[in-house]
Amino acid sequence: MKKNKGLISIFLLIAFMPVFADFFADVFYLPINVSERRILKEKYICLAGDFGIWRKPYNNLKGHYHTGIDIKNPGEFSGAIEPVFACANGVVLSVNSSRASSYVIVEHNLRSGGRVYSAYTHISDIMVSPGDSVNHLSVLGSFIDHQKLDKWGEYLNHVHFEMLKAYPKKVGTANNRDIYSSYSVDITKKSEISKYFFNPRIFFLKE
Numbered sequence: 652m653k654k655n656k657g658l659i660s661i662f663l664l665i666a667f668m669p670v671f672a673d674f675f676a677d678v679f680y681l682p683i684n685v686s687e688r689r690i691l692k693e694k695y696i697c698l699a700g701d702f703g704i705w706r707k708p709y710n711n712l713k714g715h716y717h718t719g720i721d722i723k724n725p726g727e728f729s730g731a732i733e734p735v736f737a738c739a740n741g742v743v744l745s746v747n748s749s750r751a752s753s754y755v756i757v758e759h760n761l762r763s764g765g766r767v768y769s770a771y772t773h774i775s776d777i778m779v780s781p782g783d784s785v786n787h788l789s790v791l792g793s794f795i796d797h798q799k800l801d802k803w804g805e806y807l808n809h810v811h812f813e814m815l816k817a818y819p820k821k822v823g824t825a826n827n828r829d830i831y832s833s834y835s836v837d838i839t840k841k842s843e844i845s846k847y848f849f850n851p852r853i854f855f856l857k858e
C-alpha cells in the first residue's frame with residue numbers, strides 16, 4: 652500500500668508539471684491556422700514581406716527596414732475572419748487597438764534566462780488584455796476582416812510578425828499601465844536591425 656502511495660505521488664507530480672512548464676517558451680509556433688504550425692513554408696510569406704528588406708517611404712511613413720515577416724491570411728476566403736494565435740507560452744505585455752495598425756505584444760521567458768517579445772500587427776477583434784497568460788493555442792485576435800480591408804486596402808490582409816530581442820518601446824501610460832510599441836518603423840540603418848530584432852524565421856522549422 653505504501654508503495655502505491657509513492658507511485659500516486661509521482662503520477663500527481665507528473666500531472667502538474669505542465670503547469671510549471673508553461674512559464675517558459677521552449678517551442679515556437681506560427682501564429683496562423685495551418686495544420687503544421689512548426690514549419691514555415693515560403694508560400695506563407697508575402698512577396699516583398701521578408702525580414703530585413705528596405706521599405707521606401709509611403710503614405711506618411713518614412714523609409715525603414717522591414718523588421719518582421721508578413722504572413723498571409725491562410726484562410727480559404729480572402730478577408731474572412733481568421734484567427735491569429737500567440738506563438739508560444741508567454742504573457743501579454745501590450746495591446747493597441749488603433750485601426751489598421753492594431754497590435755499585440757507578448758513577452759516570453761526563455762529557459763536560458765533571456766526574454767523575447769513577439770509582436771503581431773494589422774490584427775482586429777483583439778481578444779486579450781495586458782497581463783493575460785497565453786500559449787500557442789490562445790487566439791489573440793483575427794486578420795483584418797473583409798469590410799475593413801475594403802476601407803483600408805487589401806494589402807493589409809497579412810499579419811506583420813516580429814520577434815524583438817530588445818524590450819519594447821514605452822509610448823505612454825493608460826489605467827496605471829505602461830503602453831509599449833515595437834521599433835518597426837524606427838529602423839533606418841541596416842546595422843540597427845539586429846540590435847532590436849531576431850529574424851523570426853529562426854524560431855521555426857524549414858519546409
Ligand SMILES: [Zn+2]
Nearest residue numbers: 719720721811
Ligand atoms: Zn510587415
